Amino acid sequence: GDSVTQMEGPVTLSEEAFLTINCTYTATGYPSLFWYVQYPGEGLQLLLKATKADDKGSNKGFEATYRKETTSFHLEKGSVQVSDSAVYFCALTDGGGSYIPTFGRGTSLIVHP
Amino acid sequence: ETGVTQSPTHLIKTRGQQVTLRCSSQSGHNTVSWYQQALGQGPQFIFQYYREEENGRGNFPPRFSGLQFPNYSSELNVNALELDDSALYLCASSPSAGFNYGYTFGSGTRLTVV
Numbered sequence: 538g539d540s541v542t543q544m545e546g547p548v549t550l551s552e553e554a555f556l557t558i559n560c561t562y563t564a565t566g567y568p569s570l571f572w573y574v575q576y577p578g579e580g581l582q583l584l585l586k587a588t589k590a591d592d593k594g595s596n597k598g599f600e601a602t603y604r605k606e607t608t609s610f611h612l613e614k615g616s617v618q619v620s621d622s623a624v625y626f627c628a629l630t631d632g633g634g635s636y637i638p639t640f641g642r643g644t645s646l647i648v649h650p
Numbered sequence: 651e652t653g654v655t656q657s658p659t660h661l662i663k664t665r666g667q668q669v670t671l672r673c674s675s676q677s678g679h680n681t682v683s684w685y686q687q688a689l690g691q692g693p694q695f696i697f698q699y700y701r702e703e704e705n706g707r708g709n710f711p712p713r714f715s716g717l718q719f720p721n722y723s724s725e726l727n728v729n730a731l732e733l734d735d736s737a738l739y740l741c742a743s744s745p746s747a748g749f750n751y752g753y754t755f756g757s758g759t760r761l762t763v764v
């Protein structure tokens with residue numbers, strides 16, 4: 538079945554540091570890939586998405602590139618802020634099977650001033 | 651444009667009781683999914699409704715049931731509550747059941763079973 542694997546957290550960074558959160562996936566079809574963010578006490582918000590190989594999704598300084606050859610969709614940001622502290626979820630919807638999003642376990646990001 | 655709203659925000663129930671959670675989907679969205687998120691875990695898919703019909707179900711027992719109404723709002727019902735049902739329940743809506751769409755999530759209902 539479909540699955541998403543994220544790096545273990547928490548990831549702890551100082552403000553203005555470079556961020557990478559790794560995400561790899563397995564899927565039976567040709568998936569669309571997503572990153573969601575969950576701030577404390579809130580639901581998930583769609584951060585960015587990519588629907589085909591080599592697409593780059595970007596939003597609010599975050600970006601991720603759909604790499605079919607490595608089945609990866611790593612999240613990056615050049616300079617993190619304290620306000621970026623949250624839990625980040627990688628997810629996929631498999632166009633070859635069901636269209637139900639499958640989520641990773643989430644990676645907590647803590648940014649210190 | 652209103653987002654996804656869920657009610658109630660918090661709920662405490664006793665083991666064995668039944669609970670109904672409610673969700674109003676974002677305007678223009680006809681697909682609603684429900685997820686269970688245990689503390690420190692990713693959301694686990696419960697089921698999805700598309701135009702009032704269930705069109706997908708995760709690995710949850712039959713005591714988890716749902717409904718979608720003509721206005722595309724939805725309910726999640728859980729019977730015979732167990733302690734392990736304590737979690738954040740998230741509702742998400744999408745413009746369609748098409749796979750290229752992201753989902754808009756509500757803030758969730760925090761259910762505590764004692």
